[in-house]
Amino acid sequence: MKRSGDPLDALLAQVPQHIALARDLWPQIEAQIAAEVPGAHVSLPARRWFQLAAAVVLVVASSLVTFLLVQRSMQQQIVQARNEVVQRMQPVLSAMPVRFDGHESVGMSYETVRAQLDAEYAQHIGHLPPLVRARVERDIADLRRSAREISATLALYPSDSLLQDLLVSTYQREIRLMSAVNTMAASTAAGTDL
Numbered sequence: 001m002k003r004s005g006d007p008l009d010a011l012l013a014q015v016p017q018h019i020a021l022a023r024d025l026w027p028q029i030e031a032q033i034a035a036e037v038p039g040a041h042v043s044l045p046a047r048r049w050f051q052l053a054a055a056v057v058l059v060v061a062s063s064l065v066t067f068l069l070v071q072r073s074m075q076q077q078i079v080q081a082r083n084e085v086v087q088r089m090q091p092v093l094s095a096m097p098v099r100f101d102g103h104e105s106v107g108m109s110y111e112t113v114r115a116q117l118d119a120e121y122a123q124h125i126g127h128l129p130p131l132v133r134a135r136v137e138r139d140i141a142d143l144r145r146s147a148r149e150i151s152a153t154l155a156l157y158p159s160d161s162l163l164q165d166l167l168v169s170t171y172q173r174e175i176r177l178m179s180a181v182n183t184m185a186a187s188t189a190a191g192t193d194l
Contacts, residue, residue, distance in 0.1 A: 110171070117178040124182050136181055143174045 121140075125133055150167045157163060 114171075114175065117175060117182065120182045121178040124184075128181065128184065132184075136177065139177060140174065143170055143177065146170050147174070 125136065128136065147167060147170045150163060150170060154160065154163045154167060
């Protein structure tokens with residue numbers, strides 16, 4: 001609460017609210033500051049350009065450093081992935097002897113079975129209806145051509161296990177097709193339905 005007879009309030013009321021100066025001091029103060037601070041005479045827009053240039057240099061430098069670090073990390077990941085793929089591509093099965101001259105040596109039992117089936121196939125193919133015979137002959141020719149192409153590629157990449165599997169699968173399909181023809185022709189010649 002405010003007391004009405006306070007001597008401090010009476011003294012404050014006697015102090016003038018504004019003091020009029022005899023002269024303006026600001027031009028001298030500004031001149032003294034300009035003389036003490038080097039580069040203070042540079043205008044405000046020029047300072048802005050320097051600040052903007054410094055900011056651009058900082059952004060470009062940090063971006064370049066980030067790019068180089070990411071690039072190095074990516075290259076390390078690529079090398080690591082490539083090494084993992086090479087390790088996975090190494091054959092894990094024991095290799096069987098194979099010749100790549102069109103007459104692959106895949107084992108005596110296969111060659112014996114194939115020779116017998118081929119002889120029976122040659123005897124029975126004539127007993128099939130013409131359309132079926134044409135289709136079977138085309139399929140056998142495709143399988144044998146595929147086997148030759150796979151063998152040629154396997155000669156270039158002998159440790160490629162996928163090509164080895166594909167070659168064995170092609171041989172198996174050929175044997176199954178010849179067996180089916182022999183069975184079909186035998187049943188057709190005997191007059192029975194399959």
